[in-house]
Amino acid sequence: MDRILIEALSVDTVIGVYDWERSIQQSLSLDLVLATDIRSAAATDDLRLTLDYAAICQRIQQFADAHQFALVETFAERLAECLRTDFPITWLRLTVRKPGAVANAVSVGLEITRGNLPEATQEISA
Numbered sequence: 427m428d429r430i431l432i433e434a435l436s437v438d439t440v441i442g443v444y445d446w447e448r449s450i451q452q453s454l455s456l457d458l459v460l461a462t463d464i465r466s467a468a469a470t471d472d473l474r475l476t477l478d479y480a481a482i483c484q485r486i487q488q489f490a491d492a493h494q495f496a497l498v499e500t501f502a503e504r505l506a507e508c509l510r511t512d513f514p515i516t517w518l519r520l521t522v523r524k525p526g527a528v529a530n531a532v533s534v535g536l537e538i539t540r541g542n543l544p545e546a547t548q549e550i551s552a
């Protein structure tokens with residue numbers, strides 16, 4: 427299965443468990459791997475037949491503007507649901523980093539995978 431990549435997308439949002447975090451915007455850095463078959467788009471040179479990474483990035487910032495979660499876990503889970511609802515994504519890996527959140531770490535965060543890959547590609551998904 428082919429994969430569309432989005433690397434180090436910076437999005438601003440209200441996120442955090444502490445009181446001081448509830449009244450400021452902070453930046454999250456997102457990496458996404460989106461499984462799709464690009465062959466029909468490549469054969470026809472037609473954007474409508476693939477995942478439009480620009481539209482996906484725009485949707486992610488809209489999502490970040492519309493929510494104020496405490497945990498990066500909630501942000502990641504709900505964003506994955508949102509993208510899989512709005513775009514024909516059968517499988518995705520989403521990494522969410524919160525730069526500067528912990529002293530002496532460049533960033534902290536998490537990685538989730540959601541959805542199913544076709545059987546032939548499952549063993550190389552890690």
Ligand SMILES: Nc1nc2c(c(=O)[nH]1)N=C([C@H](O)[C@@H](O)CO)CN2
Nearest residue numbers: 441442443444496497498499527528
């Ligand atoms: N597993 C998590 N641990 C922590 C989170 C989180 O979202 N998931 N958040 C915080 C605070 O908001 C922190 O980022 C502020 O520096 C602490 N731990």
